[in-house]
Amino acid sequence: MSSLTVADLRRVRPEVLEEVAGGLRREQARVLEVTAVLLVARVARLSWVGAAADAAGARYLGLSGRLGRLVFRLGASVDALESAAPRLRSALALLFRAGRRAEEEGAWVDEWGSVRVLPRAADPDVVAAALQARREALMRAEVEAFVCRAQTVAHDADDDLARSLLAAARGVADTGLSSAGTAPPPPTLSGGLTPFATQAWWSSLSPDQRRQVLRDHPEWVGPHDGIPAADRHAANLVLLSRLERQARARYDAVATGWAAPDSIGLTAASNRLADLRAVREVLGCRDGGARTLLMVDGSGELLEAAVAVGDVDRAGHVATYVGGLSTTVRGDLLRYDSIFARMRAEASRVGDDDDDLAIVTWLGYPAPQNTSIGVPGASVFTSSRAESYAAELAAFTNGVAASRDRYVHQTVWAHSYGSVLAGFALLQPHSIDDVVMFGSPGVPFRSIEETALKRGGLNVLRADLDPVATAGPVVHDVEAENVAGSIWLSTAASKDAVNRWGASSGHSGYLDAGSTSERNLLAVALARPDRAVAASTRERTSHFSADRVGSWFARAAKGMPWGSPWGSPWGSPWGSPFGAPVRRAWAPFPPASGQLDPTPPS
Incomplete structure (x- = not known):
């Protein structure tokens, strides 16, 4: 399926999916009631014998089978809808945070997911202009990270929903639905702005997925900037225990002679x-x-x-x-x-x-x-x-x-x-x-x-x-x-x-x-x-x-x-200070420090 645009995502209504799921769940209950009535009627006529009884029994079995398949399809559809709704709600929450963050800097997110900023008059105060440039660069990084994650979550949820509904219509189990609740790994990016993408990833996970990650993959959380301190602490405690076991094993190996004996290695282990x-x-x-x-x-x-x-x-x-x-x-x-x-x-x-x-x-x-x-x-x-x-x-x-x-x-x-x-x-x-x-x-x-x-x-x-x-x-x-x-x-x-x-x-x-x-x-x-x-x-x-x-x-x-x-x-x-100063990649203008040069005391 093609990627969902921000305009598409803004039209998503997870509550509608939940309403449809609720309606299908009620229909499934009614079908189960009918199936139970048929089974009771079949049992009540076990004393009936003969050709007519055999034909009626075959009809009972056929009808019960079709009703059972209908129950399965309705249940599979309900599961697919109930799985998609919270994921789409998560995508909307990500998009909402991106929009709120953009508004703080007087910007907005358009229907294609681009950040739009109203043109500003050039600020004659070079310090204020540099500060505004930094704030805008950070805002863009955060908004783009959250929009990108929102689109990814919504696209995956849409794909999984379509696949699961088609499988339900054919009366077969969707093996991919069972893995939809598994948390994906964090983004493999590098650089100072990575924490915004990491936070967008963490925000997109359900409470169950976060607990699963902390239990099974603490290395996805502890070292990563952008995740709340309490969660990093929980993950880092696990990583600390691992390091302690490794350090003790290393020290014992060096001290007891299993590893090559050398004073430098023993000092490092200690x-x-x-x-x-x-x-x-x-x-x-x-x-x-x-x-x-x-x-x-x-x-x-x-x-x-x-x-x-x-x-x-x-x-x-x-x-x-x-x-x-x-x-x-x-x-x-x-x-x-x-x-x-x-x-x-x-x-x-x-x-x-x-x-x-x-x-x-x-x-x-x-x-x-x-x-x-x-x-x-x-x-x-x-x-x-x-x-x-x-x-x-x-x-x-x-x-x-x-x-x-x-x-x-x-x-x-x-x-x-x-x-x-x-x-x-x-x-x-x-x-x-x-x-x-x-x-x-x-x-x-x-x-x-x-x-x-x-x-x-x-x-x-x-x-x-x-x-x-x-x-x-x-x-x-x-x-x-x-x-x-x-x-x-x-x-x-x-x-x-x-x-x-x-x-x-x-x-x-x-x-x-x-x-x-x-x-x-x-x-x-x-x-x-x-x-x-x-x-x-x-x-x-x-x-x-x-x-x-x-x-x-x-x-x-x-x-x-x-x-x-x-x-x-x-x-x-x-050590002259005036050779090749390091410049920011996002600097909007050349330095104008001459305007601010202090006069040293005499």
Whole structure:
């Protein structure tokens, strides 16, 4: 059969199929009643013998057989109609969500399934224009995914219904109907926009199909962005148990000599067990809210995981933390989880009592390690690792957005090398509303419109005596606080009418309890810029003086063994920010950052 258009689908009425099924079910009951009467009459005349009795018996048998076949055909037709109705209702729900999402951006879906947007006058504000372009790109991706899935579900239901009714009319069983209730696998796509197609697939499944997938194919759910956090958690618990069994078997094989004995293999096996124990320990924590396992991936050398404290499916605000150099699951997950549980409790001091914040510790990439400093592609002195996994972070934020029926405010907290990764993620289609970069060694863009964030969406913390923030741009290009349009927030001591907040110092003090930097992180995550504390002139001036030391360090770095500028992708003498910036595929215009260039303090 030809594919159904959106216009065809809009005319579908599943309730009509259910009414027809109900009518056929009643007719089937009447035929069964007639058949029962015939059988009773036949039994009552068993004492009748002779040629006439034999002829009457043959007539009884023939009539009963025809009635039995009619009962089968009616029942098969009812089953086909009752199977098709909920699938078509699911297709209509997908189409409704697509239409509602399009309306949020002033667009609509036409009868052929194309997204139509009213022409807009060119916005002279380049930041607002970039933001609108990103929102429209995300809207199109989501709407097209849901429309495509709706058409697929409706087409399959229509085909199955036609085949089943034809089989019923011939009086044969439709073997395909029994497999109609089996859940299909998720879409095999790749890229940052895949979560929208994944959510459309999950939404199209019936409750029974979802339970079947979670039971039989947890790998279809746990690793996939775009599925609700509660469902991913259930699937990932199964995957975690599998990884634990595999890790234990591997360790036993190495430790007992069944595998080739070597210290490196034993260390790796031991580290994997320690990683998995850390995940289990965090999931067992109950302080500050329930934990949700959003990802666990043991396919690489380092275990990757993402654990949330708070309800990602319902919270109005979701903050995602991205760590930097030497971050590992076994070494850092429990520590970060404890910090973020405390920060959730502190949120009421910064936001309002009804603000609900979920915080995700996203260790979803193999962070550069101290042992890999000289390894090409894995060193903290290059952006290779950040570029390779930026799409993963962007997809995660798109997945959180896709899994929700309504808008959720999302923030990324990016520390150290994590800010390099977050910087590249901002150059891809993403669902990030605000970013806080702290202890940043630099970012791969010069102006905020390249990121398609709103004005005020790029926030920077830079503490006193943080050597990475001072010398980092030697390696990773542009200082985050010097990006045109960025907001420089304070890490110095501060106070308001009720609370006092302490200063942060060094590279690892940004998450200190009761610090101004903690306050600023929460203010941004809760979408309360009015509660944030801006960096003072003194802070800016002192850091500008430190930058001059960093400039000298940049020149001194020339000729070092790993090369200047320590693997900078642009190859300039000391990491010039003005060579070949990464551009978004969906950028509607060239950068115009000159309009926003800040003037550094003298």
